[in-house]
Structure formats: C-alpha cells, structure tokens
Amino acid sequence: MLGPVVVGLDGSRESLAAADWAVREALRRGLPLRLVHAWEGGMSPDESELPELEAPRYWARRILRDAMDRLNERYPQVYLSAEQISRPAADALVAAGDEAELLVLGSRAFSGFGGFMAGSVALATVAHAARPVVLVRADHNLEDEHEPDAEGRPSAHTPYRPVVVGVDPAQSCEELLAFAFESARLRATPLRVVHTWQVPYMPQALEAKARRDVQSGAARVLDSVLGPWREKFPAVEVTELVEEGRPAQQLLHAAQDAGLLIVGRRIRPARVGMHTGPVAHAVMHHVRCPVAIVPHA
Structure with a gap:
C-alpha cells in the first residue's frame, strides 16, 4: 500500500x-x-x-x-x-x-x-x-513547473519542463530510475539521463583514443542499464547525456531548464553525521528547481 x-x-x-x-x-x-x-x-x-x-x-x-x-x-x-x-x-x-x-x-x-x-x-x-x-x-511556484508560453511568459497551462536524473551505473540504480521514470510519466514530459565520465591522466599521445574509448564504453553501459526501463515506460521520451566532466557540474548544466532534478544518495549503515555525498550536496545548494534525493543501497 x-x-x-x-x-x-x-x-x-x-x-x-x-x-x-x-x-x-x-x-x-x-x-x-x-x-x-x-x-x-x-x-x-x-x-x-x-x-x-x-x-x-x-x-x-x-x-x-x-x-x-x-x-x-x-x-x-x-x-x-x-x-x-x-x-x-x-x-x-x-x-x-x-x-x-x-x-x-x-x-x-x-x-x-x-x-x-x-x-x-x-x-x-x-x-x-x-x-x-x-x-x-x-x-x-506552479508556473515554474511548466515551459514558458509562445511569448516566453510564465504559464501554468503549457507542458511540464523536463525531468533530469543523474545516474552512475556502477552504483545501484533501481530506486533512482524507478522514481525518475515515474516522475516523467506523471508529467508526460521527457526524461534526461545524465552519466558522466573522465579519462585518467596518461601521455598526450594516447589521450584522444582513450577519450573515445571511455565515452563509447560509458554510452554502451548506460544504454544497457536503461533498456529495461524504456520497455517498462514506453511513453517516456528518454535522452541520454553521456558527458565528460564532474557529475555535479554536468547536472547543474543539464538542470538549468528542468522542472525536477533527481539524484541518488547511498544509504550508510550508521545513522550518525549528515553524509549526503558530494553530488547531492552540490545540487541541493545550487540548483533552482526542486531536487529529489533518492536513497539506495
């Protein structure tokens, strides 16, 4: 229930x-x-x-x-x-x-x-x-959830702004993606899925190829993770953003025109302190739209 x-x-x-x-x-x-x-x-x-x-x-x-x-x-x-x-x-x-x-x-x-x-x-x-x-x-307010009208004015009768979610396939994503896809479905709005990658330091002669390989691998992994969710939510339009850089910076950029930003927070066994993780901490303080923090194992 x-x-x-x-x-x-x-x-x-x-x-x-x-x-x-x-x-x-x-x-x-x-x-x-x-x-x-x-x-x-x-x-x-x-x-x-x-x-x-x-x-x-x-x-x-x-x-x-x-x-x-x-x-x-x-x-x-x-x-x-x-x-x-x-x-x-x-x-x-x-x-x-x-x-x-x-x-x-x-x-x-x-x-x-x-x-x-x-x-x-x-x-x-x-x-x-x-x-x-x-x-x-x-x-x-209510108008902030919706796209501006044809004249660029705030409106409560236009389509909803996109939902943005940050995903790290190396972590558990089930709870996070369930919340994100359902939020997009309820609003009949596109879902932007942001996954970031970075190339470790290496000689300059090898860097260009390594960058292509890392980006291609990150895109494949994300597409594989999202496959079952696309089937479960066929009406949700999904855009995959596989970006080089730090997760918080890329999410701040992707959420500039969003109606809702969703990030995960790993559950810690000890209920001591106020650990939210660096990405959640950054977006909580700097993103203007509502931010959903979804705990996961």
Whole structure:
C-alpha cells in the first residue's frame, strides 16, 4: 500500500512553497497529503499550562491551520491531514518520511537565513531518510513547473519542463530510475539521463583514443542499464547525456531548464553525521528547481 506525500512545515516561505509543490505532487500521484509540524517544546502543545508556552503553542497550531486552509481552498480534491509531533525537528521528519511515499521540505541556497528547513534540519533529514526527499525553494511556484508560453511568459497551462536524473551505473540504480521514470510519466514530459565520465591522466599521445574509448564504453553501459526501463515506460521520451566532466557540474548544466532534478544518495549503515555525498550536496545548494534525493543501497 502506498503511503501519503508528507510535507514538513515551519512557517517559513520555503516550507509554504514546499507545501504547494507537495499538494500538486499528491494530486499527480493520487495520494493524500499529510502536513507535519515538529513541536520542540518538549511536550505536546496541548499538555502544558505554562504561560511562557502560550505564544509558541499558538504559532505552532496556526502554522498547520493556515496551511490546511490555504491548500483546501486551492486543491479541494486532495485529502489533507495534519499532525504536530513532539520531537526534535529532524527526528520527527525522518520518522514521518519513513511512512511516506515521499517527503517534501523547503530549502534555500547555502547562505542566508530562513526557517529551520533551510539549514541543518533539512540536511540531517536528507542524510537519514529512508524514502525520497524533495527540496523546494521559497520562490518556486506552479508556473515554474511548466515551459514558458509562445511569448516566453510564465504559464501554468503549457507542458511540464523536463525531468533530469543523474545516474552512475556502477552504483545501484533501481530506486533512482524507478522514481525518475515515474516522475516523467506523471508529467508526460521527457526524461534526461545524465552519466558522466573522465579519462585518467596518461601521455598526450594516447589521450584522444582513450577519450573515445571511455565515452563509447560509458554510452554502451548506460544504454544497457536503461533498456529495461524504456520497455517498462514506453511513453517516456528518454535522452541520454553521456558527458565528460564532474557529475555535479554536468547536472547543474543539464538542470538549468528542468522542472525536477533527481539524484541518488547511498544509504550508510550508521545513522550518525549528515553524509549526503558530494553530488547531492552540490545540487541541493545550487540548483533552482526542486531536487529529489533518492536513497539506495
């Protein structure tokens, strides 16, 4: 049985943009949307009578209530639920995400200030989540998911922008490609699959041939990996981008006009630290479109 789409809220502009994206994704997937707010006061906001907790208790309730009202008005066809969780934010979000089809959080660039989703909590959640996590910027809106119209103006009625996924065939790709192909199918949009390669240092006389051989081999491997997925998703138009260079740089370039970028994160046995991997770390901080981080073995 599929879980809901879950979105973490903290009242920031980032988390409100994440809620808007999440409700549209829930609609695309035919799933309910669960809104979660972490109460860090040490107990349920309904249990304490301490006067000094009255203001934070009021704002905690209002964050969820305002978001519910806003989303119900815009998307009445999506079933919504809301919950306040009395746990530290990252722990609460990881636990909620474990029961979800995907978890959606607000995010912003590496520098600057914002709600707790913009910094360490988002990073810790991504590093420890067992399900895909999507990060959404504060300025992202419905029109950003779609191509501009014929006059180059933002539009919510044009086709969706492409989905981009970064693939390393040397790693497990099943979860990553399943999420990518399904995301492209739901949007009826092309899927760009990016695989990078590099030539090790060698004498200049041998470099040109080595470059051709490495590129050709990388293309063959990627085509072999994608073969079963093309058969499973025949309606998805796939473009293979086999590029020389560093993965993060090539993904940043490929995602400039994308509606969604998807990267993998290897699951580590120890739930200590905030290890997301260099590629995921780079795109989380520098890509403007929503970024999905998919954990894999």
